[in-house]
Amino acid sequence: MSDARRRLRIGVLGSARIGPGDVRHAAAISLGRVLARAGYDVVTGGYGGLMAAVSQGAAEAGGHVVGLTMAAWTELAPNRWVTETAPAEDWFDRLRGLGACDALVALEGGVGTLAELSTAWANFQTDPAITPPLILVGPGWAEFVATMGRLLVVDANDIALPRLASTVDDVPGLLSRLLSARRGGGRRFG
Numbered sequence: 001m002s003d004a005r006r007r008l009r010i011g012v013l014g015s016a017r018i019g020p021g022d023v024r025h026a027a028a029i030s031l032g033r034v035l036a037r038a039g040y041d042v043v044t045g046g047y048g049g050l051m052a053a054v055s056q057g058a059a060e061a062g063g064h065v066v067g068l069t070m071a072a073w074t075e076l077a078p079n080r081w082v083t084e085t086a087p088a089e090d091w092f093d094r095l096r097g098l099g100a101c102d103a104l105v106a107l108e109g110g111v112g113t114l115a116e117l118s119t120a121w122a123n124f125q126t127d128p129a130i131t132p133p134l135i136l137v138g139p140g141w142a143e144f145v146a147t148m149g150r151l152l153v154v155d156a157n158d159i160a161l162p163r164l165a166s167t168v169d170d171v172p173g174l175l176s177r178l179l180s181a182r183r184g185g186g187r188r189f190g
Contacts, residue, residue: 008179009066010035011043011098011132013116014050014107024108024138028053029060031105031137031168036063038172043068043101045094046078046085050107055081068097095119098132102182103175105135107168117162124161133178134162135171 012031018024032054035042042058044051046067055065059081067082071089078085088094098104098116106117123131136145142164149159163178165171 007039007041007064008102009041009043009100010175011068011101011104012051012054012107013045013098013104013109013113014054015109015113016045016047016049016051017110018049018053018108020053025050025053027168028107029057031107031171032057032059032063032065033061034168034172036061038176040102041066043098044082045069045112046082047076048079050109052079052081054107055079059083068094070094091115099123101132103132103135103179105137105171105175106141106162108138108140121162125158128161133182135165135174135178136162137165137168137171139166 012035014028028050032042036058041064042054043066044054046055046069055067056079058065065081065083067078067085069076069078069085069087071087086097088097095116098120104117104120106113117134117136120132120134124134141162145159145162145164148154163174165174
């Protein structure tokens with residue numbers, strides 16, 4: 001399929017530790033549904049927690065879900081809503097897979113989520129023309145970005161690169177505006 005006709009891929013980052021019964025889990029299911037209904041393929045780490053919730057919402061809405069699993073993590077199985085796996089050989093290969101998405105959305109998470117979004121943010125700072133835009137969802141990210149602005153050697157332009165969304169309901173409109181501004185800048189997985 002040519003790049004002009006392929007569906008855009010939205011990578012979603014988030015905690016593997018947030019499960020059913022948590023309002024953030026329900027919001028992640030909603031985000032997956034919204035992304036799939038908008039015609040996007042959804043890319044997650046492919047495992048549990050918020051990754052599974054986003055995958056579930058997308059799959060239930062008829063979407064295509066790609067799990068960027070880790071080849072060495074043989075003790076873990078992809079969540080049941082993943083329709084395609086793209087096993088990464090190592091952490092850097094996984095980061096390249098995320099970098100090949102058309103946009104990234106970070107939900108709440110831990111150290112792994114932080115590593116992924118930090119890499120995406122640094123890449124976006126270095127070359128925004130070829131790096132997927134980054135949306136951070138949830139009230140905690142606004143505080144995180146403000147703290148990074150105070151603690152790191154960055155300027156206002158660096159701090160403005162990730163876009164903030166208060167809730168998953170804000171993501172579709174923001175995503176649409178960011179992707180429209182890029183006009184066909186999508187990439188394919190390696």
